[in-house]
Amino acid sequence: MRLSRYFLPVLKEEPSEAQIVSHRLMLRAGMIKQQAAGIYSWLPFGLKVLRRIEQIVHEEQIRAGHIPMLMPTLQPADLWRESKRYEAYGPEMLRVKDRHSRDLLYGPTNEEMITDIFRAHVSTYKELPLTLYHIQWKFRDEIRPRFGVMRGREFYMKDGYNFDLDKDSALHAYNRHFVSYLRTYERLGLKAIPMRADSGPIGGDNTHEFLVLADTGESEVYYDRAVTDIQLGTRQIDYESQAQCQSIVSEFTSLYARTDETHSVSEFSAIPMERQQRARGIEVGQIFYFGTKYSEPMGAVVQNANGQAVPVHMGSHGIGVSRLVGAIIEASHDEKGIIWPEGVTPFHCGIVNLKQGDDATDKTCNWIYARSRQFGLEPLYDDRQERAGAKFATSDLIGLPWCITVSPRGLNSGVVELTCRKTSNRENLSVDAVIERLSRIYRAHIPSQIATA
């Protein structure tokens, strides 16, 4: 994309209403525009990040054997009357009437609807286990939305639901989600720590939240510092293997890590003093096992091998996709702006032409632009008639991980400059070498899309 043809309304000054850094940077980098309290338009640059995250979430869910679908944002109230949650949910639920005065609601979650779909089409244990998920906009009429997309009223969320014949199988589904979530966060460039949590209104006794450590987080967390050293890394995972999933879950849950709702002072103080860590975190996902809480009242039953009708065991699992955009920025920025992890960056690299209109720099930039695209890279070429300072400031603000600077000075020695946003490290490379370098870097993140030299 050429910046001169793009829509990137960056702000030089701090928007006054934004308090936390991710919100400020999202506004300044032209990612979002607020339309009402807790409701945002996603401008092109922000949408690209949202889509990258969404894509990674999809890939990891599908890898774990979970099946994508799509449910509507508006739901009939009757489904929620069946589960007794229509009244119980309270004013957080946005209720609307259609022209026939029928009660509808903008879905805050989808347990009821997925259960309805399940009971309509599944009647035998032979179709189990089954995990369906979707990524869809939700609405919860928060009392006080704030922090930009971190706590909006409208938010984009992946929510999944597993259906299993018995508790054992459902717990495997729980573990599968646990592991797939770990992988997802690692690909997003985030350190998210699973913590034993409180089940809240969804119910059930088995639940973990995944928290990204950040000073601006809304949750108070307590953990053994050693948990931050555990990584999935590149290990091969067989999601069908109960044993492997269980062992990974055990590995990640053997050390103390709790949110304040489940915090135990006595257990915490048993940790060696120097490893006791108290911090704040942003909740970016939660998984639940809740057994037959919805299947029983809503009649989601299957016939088992003995011909008996039994309610299925269920769980639900969520990842806050829109919230993750903010969470990633909270975890990865500096005083100049955003620093996108390579896995989610909206463009793979910037190209900064330091002398727009100069024959040599224009030609070189155009060549790099075309060539990098041939390799599957998506560059953002700053071809505006701006001075160097303005281009660098924009580049730092929007945070692309790599930036290629093309100047007359460099071209005289046959090189361009590759700058790493995170370290500020600069290297002089030939145009061929710079393409080669970038495609090697991104092959690790998006192997299917990047060509080899």
Place this chain on the structure above:
RNA sequence: CGGGCUAUGGCGCAGUGUGGUAGCGCGUCCGUCUGGGGGACGGAAGGUCGUAGGUUCAAGUCCUGCUAGCCCGACCA
């Protein structure tokens, strides 16, 4: 929902005390110079001051109602 506050060109703000010509910085447009960290100079466009009513010869400014948004708290992916 309790407490505090705000609303004036695209953005950030002043002007309201003491009613009388709507202003500044940034951005935008045109021109010239400039060209490695938001450059300089010259010119220009752009605002029924959130909204409805009231007081007044006269309201951005005073009064009343309403709406929207922000912050602190209790609640949430």
